[in-house]
Amino acid sequence: MNEIKKAVVLSSGGLDSTTVLAMAADQGFEIYSLSFAYGQRHDFELQAAEKVAVAMGIKRHLIARVDLGSVGGSALTADIAVPKSRSESTMSAEIPVTYVPARNTIFLSYALAWAEVLGAWDIFIGVNAVDYSGYPDCRPEYIQAFETMANLATKAAVEGQGHMTIHTPLIQMTKAQIIQAGTALGVDYGITHSCYDPAPDGRACGCCDACILRKNGFAAAGITDPTPYAG
């Protein structure tokens, strides 16, 4: 009998990472979901991640407190305006101010630490090189370099107990394809949160980059968007 394989899955409470959770579960992994309190402007993402973990019966959900605010430099953690009502072509042409320096590197490093402690050899992250082409740490060459480094970084890997794999099942998918795949796996997108700049009651603004990608994705997928938008 094979032991159940564990996976660490990065979960932001958003549409992409929630789809990844469903994909990892569908592949038979026992899921350990990992979220970060990193000085976000609001707490709705973490609330969504918690709801998702409960709804999906995740084995364990850990929120790690990481101090990205002290290094600064992003509209998601610092006092820089979140851009609104941009077209997808404008978004993809440049690296957005919502880019957080080295964020995925920090997040994957924590996932690596937790994976080693758990005895997990699989890490899932919902990066996407299509919709978020402006983020350098969402590209396949970056993920490959992180995986190479990870297999030189940890005691278990160096001792030859296994090979650490960074899974990026969404990396070449459009938002519409992601929504279709998650819907087929039974994901309830109504409890997920994507908005960068929500209303005080937690409703999505409807006009930041994340909301626009989400709205356009549901429209292109031909699936009704369950998100309660404020605007």
Add this chain to the structure above:
Amino acid sequence: MNEIKKAVVLSSGGLDSTTVLAMAADQGFEIYSLSFAYGQRHDFELQAAEKVAVAMGIKRHLIARVDLGSVGGSALTADIAVPKSRSESTMSAEIPVTYVPARNTIFLSYALAWAEVLGAWDIFIGVNAVDYSGYPDCRPEYIQAFETMANLATKAAVEGQGHMTIHTPLIQMTKAQIIQAGTALGVDYGITHSCYDPAPDGRACGCCDACILRKNGFAAAGITDPTPYAG
């Protein structure tokens, strides 16, 4: 006129990283030192790092709070006994229980984030492959892999503004050579802290792996050890 080059230097308040600070300053860098509150058993390391930053006139010293305790797995953060009175040959034959999973990866990731925000292209870390051969993330091949990843991870590097370099000036030095080099640069080792398991008043225990390496290093260097030991 050239702009002054900035460097992010990881500082633990210990002998090695304090020597690295002196080396980076000697190379003309403007120094931004970075320490971590990561759930250590005690606060003496951070107190030492603060003293060192003041004594060396560091441009800015940042303490980032990172949540390594929640992932567990090490004698430095969890309730596992710190080994005592081991010989150097015993230490180097195995990966010690004081190993923190993915610690250097997490620390370097923060350094990378801060470097990008500061516009720095140089990161210094006092890893050593001689005395600490048991730590996978102290080896040159690991550091090289991290540097490769770092240059794919950040906006500034991807946009071709520069090349991120991870400097490891101590990597092939013995403890005695490190102490001699630091002494030549005027380092006051009396304010540094290496001990894994200090007495309640902060004095070094004198018998954990870190204390033994330090004592032996001073003896081999022919330099008087200024450390006040409890035992």
